[in-house]
Amino acid sequence: MKKEDTVKLISAEGFEFIIDKKAAMVSQTIRNMLTSPGSFAETEHGEVTFPEISTTILEKICQYFYWSLQYASGKETEFHIEPEITLELMMAANYLHT
């Protein structure tokens, strides 16, 4: 996988998630960061740091990105969300517009 096709998402605790750019684009916020013509550091390095999103939540978010792509292509599986994380995930999703 070429480096240009991936992005690195960094959680509050510093964990790094390297995922397909296509998957990350599911989030409108990340899409704007990566495609905006300005000189965002994110655009250049393909790295986005989320100081407000914990590792567990960011992992779930990444899973959701891939699930969403699958779902859009017609594979209708269930995306399970544990009730314990619903609030935090909801807030993260709200921030990421996903």
Added chain:
Amino acid sequence: MSCSCVSVRRKYLHKGLLRQLLLDFRYNLSVRPTHAPTEVVIELESQKMESQLVEMCMESATESRDAVEAWRRQRRTLESMPNHLAEALLHRLLGRRLLFPSLLEVFKYCVEEIDLRGESCVDAEWMAYIGAFDHLHSLNLSDCDKINNSAIWAITGMTNLRELDLSRCSKITDAGISHLTTIPILEKLWIPETGITADGVVLLSSLTNLSLLDLGGLPVSDSALCSLKVLGKLQHLDLWGSEVSNKGASHLKWFPRLSSLNLAWTKVTMLPSLPSLACLNMSNCTIHSIFEGEGQKALLTKLILSGATIRNVSEAFIHLETSSLSILDLSNSSLNSYCFLPYMSAISDLDLSGTSAGDETVEHIACVGQNLRHLNLSRTKLSSAGLGILAGFVPNLETLLLSYTAIDDFAISFLITMPLLKCINLSGTNIRGIINDVDSESNSASSLSGLCDLDHLERLDLEETRIKDSALVPLPSFRKLSYLSLRSGHLTDTTLHQLSSNRSLVTLGIRDGVLTNTGLYLFNPPPSMRILDLRGCWLLTEDALLSFQQRHPQIEVRHDLLSIALIKRLSVHSPLSQATPRTKLYTNKKGGPSTSPLRSNRDRYLDQRLKYTREELLAMSFGSASISRDNVDWIPHALATDG
């Protein structure tokens, strides 16, 4: 059957009802409620969620009581939650019957708006928690039966509360007003149809920040209105059904910013000049003069005079500046002349239904037809020739309601000259759908084919006409038609099959038709279809209807037999243990709105029903069999398949 399952369906039931309610309001313009349906619209829109994952989290968080327990201790997260998410979560829990007073506490810091309208469980305990919400900006308690004076004691002195709705909380009396006056920043207050008297209204004069005050249905006297003069910021004042007379109306000029005024069902016959006014409702009043007096003329944009009696129109309207008027409702009013119409150059929405307007009135309308979008001429003396006068003069018309007029098939050729028409109502007219009035139907052409040229046509009502199957042949070529309502004993399976090729139909009604089980079995509904109304199709059997439902679960089928079947099923599942709500509901229905001309029965009906649980609904059907038919018709099939 799990608890959450029921509540999910209940939610959809509500949505369906609301949507139907909206449709009814938009199209049955003859039934105009005194309370505008705008609130309902807002609620529908607010239920839209912005993102898919947020929606999924919301679903998961409100799935069951256990799910709630899993997150309710995450206090810090809850405190930092954006208020729109917190509010959505709170209302979702409420809708699923998972919200209880002590759970309210977790929303203490993150919620600015709470809408508890129609929740019969909301009582003093709930209010005790809500009183502690630091940032609460808006609170809606309308139709909460248990709210009384001591319950609203809890909101005394709230520092951020700006909007409070206590509509129809009948236990609120003058004593409750003293709790309200401790919130001086209150800007909007709704207290219509409560137990407040003129003495209580006088006390409101200390709420000097009020910009909206709804006192509908309260016995507000002239002197009480006079004492409200100090409310200089008032922009919206609702006084329908009050005891205000001409003397009181003369005090209205003390409100310099008043832009919206409702004086429906009052004894006011003369209104002084109110330069700031934009919207005026004087329906069901006897009007002698409007805005008589010196000074600047009001630039009214909206005037509602439905059911009003105006003896001398030229005298009554002489001071009225009509050039800015865009909405005029004169439905069911009695007037002697329509000579003022040619001066209303900005008119976009005109309702003359149920008036004495005839073909000569249409000539006046044609003069100002340029901006006209919605025109209601139902139950007037209009003829096809009269409609011909409009042809070519109303290029922007979108809605044209002509039900129960004497128009016939010739009118259709005039409709074609109105290219933007979206909604046409031709129910109860002489339209037969056939131009050649010869007995041999074989060589006659369908007049409806003319409507094919109306590219925007979305809704067509043809109920109670003498239309036969053959006349409906052109319908499948209507590209955007999404709503079609037919009601005639002449319609057979042929119509049903013709319409299966119409790809845009969402709602189809073929009421009182002679459809057969075989016809329904062979019917292949278009994929867009969601509602199929077959009420009164007496040849259909329950089995045939149920098997159709099973094959097409996305379609809500309405039929008398299905409603009966539903009640039977429910009665098997849940024994009649709900004695209390039954008696309560029964008295509610009997004593309440039906006797009062001030309220729209249907409005009230539906509002009430939104808060019933399934058991209550069932109890009601048994408790008041005589009036339950209407309810039964409304129950969607989602409930029928429940179980």
